[in-house]
Amino acid sequence: MSRFLNSKFNLDPYDTSEELESMNGYDRLNTNELPFQPSADLIKSVGISAETLNFYSDPDCLKLREKLAALMNVKKSEIVFGNGSDEILNFLFTAFCGRGAAFPDITYSFYKILAKFHGVDFLQIPLDENFRINPDDYKNLGGRTIFIVNPNAPTGLILSLDDIKKIINQNPESLIIIDEAYVDFAEENSSVKDLIHKYKNLAVVRTFSKSRCLAGARLGWCMACEEIAKDINDIKNTVAPYNINAMTQAAGLAVLEDEERTQKNINLIKTVRDDTKNKLREIGFEVLDSSANFLFVRHEKINGSEIFEALKRRKIMIRHFNKPEKIADFNRITIGTAEQMQNMLEVLREVVKQ
Ligand SMILES: Cc1ncc(COP(=O)(O)O)c(C=O)c1O
Structure with a gap:
């Protein structure tokens, strides 16, 4: 903080460091964007x-x-x-x-x-x-x-x-x-x-x-x-x-x-979301019933930060929340393409087996 900053501010800005990091060749499943490029x-x-x-x-x-x-x-x-x-x-x-x-x-x-x-x-x-x-x-x-x-x-x-x-x-x-x-x-x-x-x-x-x-x-x-x-x-x-x-x-x-394209994208994401939800449940994840383009998940045996780190090592970025403690074991996974989800599920199956 410089000496010129108005003393009325006690700034607590949004932390973008993880988002910047995820721009380097990661699958970005941490910021709830859609994986589809513009027409x-x-x-x-x-x-x-x-x-x-x-x-x-x-x-x-x-x-x-x-x-x-x-x-x-x-x-x-x-x-x-x-x-x-x-x-x-x-x-x-x-x-x-x-x-x-x-x-x-x-x-x-x-x-x-x-x-x-x-x-x-x-x-x-x-x-x-x-x-x-x-x-x-x-x-x-x-x-x-x-x-x-x-x-x-x-x-x-x-x-x-x-x-x-x-x-x-x-x-x-x-x-x-x-x-x-x-x-x-x-x-x-x-x-x-x-x-x-x-x-x-x-x-x-x-x-x-x-x-x-x-x-x-x-x-x-x-x-x-x-x-x-x-x-x-x-x-x-x-x-x-x-x-x-x-x-x-x-x-x-x-x-x-081009509303038709938008509706097609939405439907695709919803289908992939529901399929991913079922597959995550099959390998022991608790998955809340999402009405959005992401899933909020925790595993019965493995803690949230371990899952986050394991995926990060494989260049897949999801969102982990340390705070508040109530959700420390959860991760938020943005729904990407079917291929991205398949790739992520493969890594998670390995993590769960270990
Ligand atoms: C609930 C909610 N509201 C608003 C926003 C902000 O979106 P944007 O500024 O990109 O329109 C976000 C972004 O992730 C969000 O999750």
Whole structure:
């Protein structure tokens, strides 16, 4: 820390060291990306957009907005775009956590990082013994903004629409944020996006990084009633009016123009996920029932760090969590191609035999 850093900060940034390491020829099964490269049409669109990089990008992402609004069945004014959904989350912590925040104790680690950064008083609500969110635990929260990832990360477990409605109904003074980064891998109609028309205290966060295979382009969005969307957009225009660069806008539009490809990718991942889950169970792994593009697993006899190290030695990177202790024996495995999964299973069969 330099002597110039504002003393109000006690920074606890996201640790990217493992991700950087995994870029050196490893199978990347640690960051929940999809293994499918962009289409030739998308690459062409991005190239064309680069021809006008001398101009600022469209601050309203109009073409993208029109296309996405039609696909999501919401109004254009109910959408806000972010440089990845992480930026949206930052806007939400900036804008709406004056009375504090609440989120599960085991969930996306960025929430705690952002809460600390913004000096937000946060409450971490324990998952139950089956790693599930119990809606009854989300009561009397004094107007704190509630963040729920659905399906949750890293567990992959999904909360029903009725349970989410229950949380919304029992917290009329709170804004409820549902982070649906992985919802496309769940059963159809698992999203609560349509409820933004019914509930004026709901915001839904989504990303192009997972099911739409654009993690490197950095594009996410939020859907909420016009009033909330305007607040977020005002924050965006205050700190980063041109937050979505022209090439990313072109990439996003190209992905939306090829929904068939997206659906095909999603179905493939779901099939490989369910097959991998069964095969892991056959060799003694406990595997939670995932509705996402990853599996949360532990072995009955071998501890989590041993499994992580064994795979790493074979150039396969998965995600190991040392903290909190409750999940120290678990690993999170991103679903890759069928071949990658087969390769990983072969290594695990050897590890289990020893
Ligand atoms: C639950 C959840 N929300 C948001 C994000 C951020 O995604 P991005 O910033 O790539 O849109 C992630 C990334 O892994 C995530 O797991």
